[in-house]
Amino acid sequence: MIDKRLEQILPRVQKPARYTGGEYNEIIKDKAEVDVRIAFCFPDTYEIGMSNLGMKILYGVWNAMPGVWCERVFAPWGDMEDEMRGAGIPLYALESGDPLAEFDIIAFSLGYEMAYTNVLNMLNLAGIPLYAADRGGLTPLVVAGGSACYNPEPMADFMDLFLIGEGEDLNCEVTELYRAARNAGWSKAEFLRRAAQIPGVYVPSLYEVRYNADGTLAAMEPKNGAPAHVTKRILQNFSDAYFPVKSIVPSTEIVHDRVVLELFRGCIRGCRFCQAGFIYRPVRARDPKKLIEQGKEALADSGYEEVTLSSLSTSDYRPLNELCDGLLDFCEPRNVSLSLPSLRADNFSMELMERVQKVRKTGLTFAPEAGSQRLRDVINKNVTEEELLNSCRIAFQGGWNGLKLYFMLGLPTETDEDVVAIAELAGRVLHTWREYAANKSRGVRITVSTSCFVPKPHTPFQWEAQVTMDEYKRRVTLLRDTMRARSITYNWHDPDTSYIEAILSRGDRRIGAVLEQVVRTGGRMDAWDEYFSLQRWLDAFSACGVDPAFYAYRERGKDELLPWQTIDTGVFPDYLWRERESAYRAEITPDCRRACMGCGANRLLKGGVCDA
Amino acid sequence: MLSCRLLFRKEGLEKYISHLDLMRTMQRAFVRAEIPIRHSEGFNPHPKMVFALPLSVGCESGCELLDVDLLADPELAVLPERLNCVLPAGIEVESAYVPERKFREIAWLAIHGELIYDTGTAETRGSELESFFRAPSLIIEKKGKRGAVELDIRPGIRELRWKSGGQGQIALDAVLSAQEPAINPDFLIRALQQNAPSLAPDFAAFRRTELFDKDMQVFR
Numbered sequence: 001m002i003d004k005r006l007e008q009i010l011p012r013v014q015k016p017a018r019y020t021g022g023e024y025n026e027i028i029k030d031k032a033e034v035d036v037r038i039a040f041c042f043p044d045t046y047e048i049g050m051s052n053l054g055m056k057i058l059y060g061v062w063n064a065m066p067g068v069w070c071e072r073v074f075a076p077w078g079d080m081e082d083e084m085r086g087a088g089i090p091l092y093a094l095e096s097g098d099p100l101a102e103f104d105i106i107a108f109s110l111g112y113e114m115a116y117t118n119v120l121n122m123l124n125l126a127g128i129p130l131y132a133a134d135r136g137g138l139t140p141l142v143v144a145g146g147s148a149c150y151n152p153e154p155m156a157d158f159m160d161l162f163l164i165g166e167g168e169d170l171n172c173e174v175t176e177l178y179r180a181a182r183n184a185g186w187s188k189a190e191f192l193r194r195a196a197q198i199p200g201v202y203v204p205s206l207y208e209v210r211y212n213a214d215g216t217l218a219a220m221e222p223k224n225g226a227p228a229h230v231t232k233r234i235l236q237n238f239s240d241a242y243f244p245v246k247s248i249v250p251s252t253e254i255v256h257d258r259v260v261l262e263l264f265r266g267c268i269r270g271c272r273f274c275q276a277g278f279i280y281r282p283v284r285a286r287d288p289k290k291l292i293e294q295g296k297e298a299l300a301d302s303g304y305e306e307v308t309l310s311s312l313s314t315s316d317y318r319p320l321n322e323l324c325d326g327l328l329d330f331c332e333p334r335n336v337s338l339s340l341p342s343l344r345a346d347n348f349s350m351e352l353m354e355r356v357q358k359v360r361k362t363g364l365t366f367a368p369e370a371g372s373q374r375l376r377d378v379i380n381k382n383v384t385e386e387e388l389l390n391s392c393r394i395a396f397q398g399g400w401n402g403l404k405l406y407f408m409l410g411l412p413t414e415t416d417e418d419v420v421a422i423a424e425l426a427g428r429v430l431h432t433w434r435e436y437a438a439n440k441s442r443g444v445r446i447t448v449s450t451s452c453f454v455p456k457p458h459t460p461f462q463w464e465a466q467v468t469m470d471e472y473k474r475r476v477t478l479l480r481d482t483m484r485a486r487s488i489t490y491n492w493h494d495p496d497t498s499y500i501e502a503i504l505s506r507g508d509r510r511i512g513a514v515l516e517q518v519v520r521t522g523g524r525m526d527a528w529d530e531y532f533s534l535q536r537w538l539d540a541f542s543a544c545g546v547d548p549a550f551y552a553y554r555e556r557g558k559d560e561l562l563p564w565q566t567i568d569t570g571v572f573p574d575y576l577w578r579e580r581e582s583a584y585r586a587e588i589t590p591d592c593r594r595a596c597m598g599c600g601a602n603r604l605l606k607g608g609v610c611d612a
Numbered sequence: 613m614l615s616c617r618l619l620f621r622k623e624g625l626e627k628y629i630s631h632l633d634l635m636r637t638m639q640r641a642f643v644r645a646e647i648p649i650r651h652s653e654g655f656n657p658h659p660k661m662v663f664a665l666p667l668s669v670g671c672e673s674g675c676e677l678l679d680v681d682l683l684a685d686p687e688l689a690v691l692p693e694r695l696n697c698v699l700p701a702g703i704e705v706e707s708a709y710v711p712e713r714k715f716r717e718i719a720w721l722a723i724h725g726e727l728i729y730d731t732g733t734a735e736t737r738g739s740e741l742e743s744f745f746r747a748p749s750l751i752i753e754k755k756g757k758r759g760a761v762e763l764d765i766r767p768g769i770r771e772l773r774w775k776s777g778g779q780g781q782i783a784l785d786a787v788l789s790a791q792e793p794a795i796n797p798d799f800l801i802r803a804l805q806q807n808a809p810s811l812a813p814d815f816a817a818f819r820r821t822e823l824f825d826k827d828m829q830v831f832r
Contacts, residue, residue: 008728008815010628011670017633022625024640024700251629251637251700303640303698334643335657 003097009083017252018046019080021072021094024249025301027059028095029069036179038062038070039093039103039140043110043118044527046074050248051256053310054146055109058167060244065172067179071095071103072248075118078525081125091126100126105141105178107171108159110148113504114497114527116155116515119144121524123158130516132160132205138181138188143174149202150232150279151457151564154504154511156204160188161195164567165232166265168242170200196226200233207566209509215550217508217561231568234604238265238284245297249304258306258339259298261291263323266601267312268592268612272380272583273369273411275456276312278576279569281601282610283592288319292326299336307331308339315340316593364395367406370414371421377586378413380579385425392429396437402445403429409475409492410453410467412583419475422448423482430487448483449491450476452498456505457564458571460579463556466502469495496534500526503551508563511551513544570601613650614682616691617711619832623672623819626702631666637703638678644698647691650681664715664823665790668798673820675721677832679711709832718790719826720770723797725784727813737811738776744808745772745800752802765803768795782813790823 010016031037040059042049049055049072062070071093076084084091090099100106106128108119120130123142129135132142144155145163152162163170174195181191196203206226210218222228235241243262250257266283267276295307307327311317324338331338368388370376376383392403407422426448433444452472455464467475472495483490504511517540518526525531541548556562558577565573575598582589589597592612596602602610622634629637639659642649651657664677686694691708699705729737750766768789775783788795797818804812823831 007817011817015630016628016669017625017630020625020628022700022702024637024698249640251626252633253636257636299643300646301644303643305639305643335651335659 005087005089006097009080009087009089013080013083014077015252017250018074019076019094021097023251025246026095026248027063027069027071029063031069031096033067034069035067036065036069036105036175036182037098037103038068038105038107038175039073039100040070041073041100041106041108041119041122043075043108043115043122044525045077046250046252047254049074049109050250050254052109052111053260053262054111054167056244056247056260057242058109058171060247061168061242062171062175064242065175068175069095071098073100073122075122075525076125078531081121081524084125091122101128101140104139104182105143105175107163108142108144108146110144110146110155112527113148113154113501114532115148116504117519117523117526119155120158120515120519124519130158132158135160136188138178138186138191141178141188141191145171147276147279148505150275150567150569151505151507152202152204152567153509153563154507154515156509157512158515159204160192162202162204163233164200164202164230166234168235170198170233173198174201193224193226196224199231202230202566204509215547217563219561220563220566222566228566229568230566231604232279232570234265234282234570235284236606239286239290241286243294243298245294246301247298249302256308257304258308259295259302259304260308260310261295261298262286263291263309263311263314263317263320264611265311266610268316269313269382270380270579270589270591270597270599271369272378272460272579273408273453273456274312275459278458278571278599280312281570281599282605283612284605285317285611288323288326291323292330295327296330299330299334305335306337306339308341310341364400364402365404365406366391368425369406369408370411370418371407371423371425372418374586375411375414375418375421377588378583379411380583380588382588382591385428388425389428389432392432393436396433396444399438401433401437401439401442402447403433404447404449405429407448407450408453409450409479410472412461412464413586414467414475416475416478419479420482422450422479426483426488427485430485433487444487446488447491448488449493450479451493452495454498454502454505457562458567458569458576460576460583462506462562462576463558463560463580465555466499466552468553469499472498497526497532499548499552500532500534500537503548506563507551510544510546514540514546517543570599570604572598572600575599614685615711616680616682616688616708617832618678618680618691618695618705619707619709620676620678620703620705621672621674622667622676622703623674624702626700627670627672630669631663634663634667634703635661637700641695641699641703642680645694647686647694648683650683662715664718665721665794667820668796671797671818671820675820675823677715677823679715713825713831716791717825718823718831720787720824720828721790721820722785722787722822722824723818724821725786725797725800725816725818727782727784727801728815729780729782730814731780735776738774738782740811741774741782741804742772744804744811745769750803750807752799752806754799754802763793763799765793765795765799768793769800787824787828 073093092099123130141160143161144159145167149162192203195201208221212218264285266280369381455461476492602608650660662679667673688708692705695705749764751762753760771787773785801816825831
């Protein structure tokens with residue numbers, strides 16, 4: 001649905017099909033039969049947002065509610081934004097083409113911190129006041145959910161409320177309460193006071209924040225009956241949960257242009273750096289027969305030529321063989337391919353890879369994360385060198401001639417020996433190729449990538465200092481100078497983005513002013529190298545009198561009040577501390593399948609038993 | 613196996629999707645409609661589809677042609693309906709039939725254009741445009757694979773009819789060379805921008821309306 005002004009703009013911008021809607025399976029409702037309109041905003045491009053499984057699920061869930069119409073909104077790329085501002089076109093939703101200001105609820109899906117600035121920029125482009133306090137009425141209600149809300153504080157001043165945890169039920173409950181509030185004529189304050197009583201809802205304005213003289217948090221005191229801790233919501237019966245069999249098929253190409261099946265939520269592994277591994281607990285799997293049916297239906301409905309299996313660690317799905325067999329029976333005669341991401345180097349099976357990817361043995365990726373066994377034990381990445389090399393051997397024997405290895409630099413306790421061990425490991429992978437490659441004539445390409453470790457909230461490393469950017473660069477140089485083989489390529493990510501990410505992910509409410517300043521000075525699309533500017537961020541910190549090093553480079557004490565302490569993931573904070581101590585002793589913790597270590601997340605399930 | 617040609621429209625919001633996007637969209641529609649089509653052989657089989665003439669992003673068309681080989685032997689008369697109910701709204705198949713002629717026989721295509729001028733009066737513009745395009749040769753600069761190249765578009769223009777509408781709008785009906793060289797309707801605007809900027813519109817939108825062979829017979 002587009003108007004004349006847009007029609008003149010669209011031929012001038014890159015990939016105009018991102019801004020038009022009209023795709024197959026888009027949901028159009030009769031406005032006369034709709035009383036709650038939701039603008040579901042993804043603070044990144046169409047191609048990224050349309051690839052997001054959470055968006056697909058919640059779009060379906062919301063639109064299944066009678067009287068509710070949920071539409072999609074994405075962040076325009078710079079050229080489109082400039083054109084829209086130039087023509088005075090406010091940000092609009094793709095389905096109806098209506099500006100955001102006409103909607104009841106504006107809901108952001110926040111998956112990563114570097115998208116925070118896009119949220120503010122989108123509100124600004126919609127002509128909606130950024131600060132919750134400046135939006136006096138009940139409408140529009142601006143809310144956010146997603147994994148970057150597990151520390152809601154940096155965005156606390158902008159959001160009316162946060163939806164913590166899985167949204168399938170929670171979003172509907174909040175929507176119903178909004179409807180009741182509007183029908184009864186409640187004030188915004190009255191609505192928020194009641195919304196805070198819904199489990200999983202965090203209303204930031206209901207918490208009084210005080211700081212100590214040293215800048216650390218002194219207290220976050222709930223008022224008006226808000227809970228001291230907001231426990232994340234999870235689906236009790238994930239296997240039977242809604243799955244979007246009919247979902248929008250973009251007319252233009254997106255990043256993950258395929259059917260996505262979600263095998264399970266949570267992860268049994270407990271890698272100590274991994275936020276997803278903790279916040280998505282407890283483990284709950286979906287029945288393979290159900291997945292096969294859903295996969296077939298979704299493929300038939302969409303016409304997609306590829307289906308992929310998604311979860312934090314696909315090869316840990318117990319009935320993986322049964323699932324793949326069932327899907328392949330359907331896929332093979334129809335020229336549909338099945339792809340398996342997130343394989344672990346320790347249980348990589350050639351047979352499985354052969355079956356699912358009959359074509360193009362171009363690239364394979366493993367993520368040992370650290371070079372030495374000691375450091376892998378520290379982070380609890382329970383992959384041994386032997387297992388990794390064994391997987392490499394199988395891959396090389398099977399004809400693969402390209403391998404990517406991902407590592408982090410700056411992990412807690414890392415020494416120069418650990419850094420050099422990355423080069424040694426890459427060298428042994430190369431040696432394995434020389435020894436076992438099925439066909440050496442084509443050569444081999446081993447790519448080593450490093451990024452700078454970002455300590456995340458709700459992980460055992462949430463108290464850690466990040467290494468400085470200079471120190472990261474020193475370690476990069478050390479590694480680069482050690483890695484000499486011609487078949488090994490070394491790519492390192494700039495530490496700039498990781499530094500800002502470290503500040504945002506463990507920030508408190510004082511970061512809000514910085515975000516606003518960044519956006520005011522032209523910041524947006526900070527997850528994209530084309531747009532990110534470290535200097536702009538540094539200028540904003542100094543303009544706001546906020547010390548970035550306080551957030552990135554400072555080790556927190558055991559008793560320090562952490563800004564995200566109000567959010568309860570189900571995992572005991574004591575458990576995280578114990579895991580941290582184990583890390584410093586380089587002691588590994590067995591995965592959840594081998595032994596339950598009592599993290600506490602099982603308490604979220606009725607009956608209290610995980611499906612590890 | 614049955615060779616099949618589809619005549620379809622690409623308009624509305626779908627005019628903004630690229631040629632590659634259109635291929636994917638069509639391919640998926642066949643899957644949704646459960647009409648199997650022939651795939652290429654080899655390691656990475658992909659569906660074989662041949663479009664008559666590529667269409668620029670932003671240009672509508674009421675006369676696109678696509679050839680595919682059908683693996684089963686479906687009733688061609690109901691094919692359009694089966695595809696239309698699984699296609700996005702802006703793509704609509706009008707007919708499906710067994711092709712008798714080759715795409716290379718397409719020589720001319722008719723286009724309709726709307727030119728919009730934000731300022732100025734339209735009274736004399738129609739005749740000014742007419743006389744501009746009456747020139748014996750019209751050289752434009754276009755980007756080729758090896759940098760800018762010059763192209764005389766005049767021989768590729770068979771017919772041009774201008775009609776002034778209200779509010780600074782001018783309608784254009786033209787017949788342009790379809791292949792070798794293909795005269796994209798945007799070339800007409802580029803000719804104005806490069807040689808008579810005062811006549812260049814602020815915005816122009818085009819629609820392909822018909823395909824002809826060298827004898828100006830409708831091509832199907």
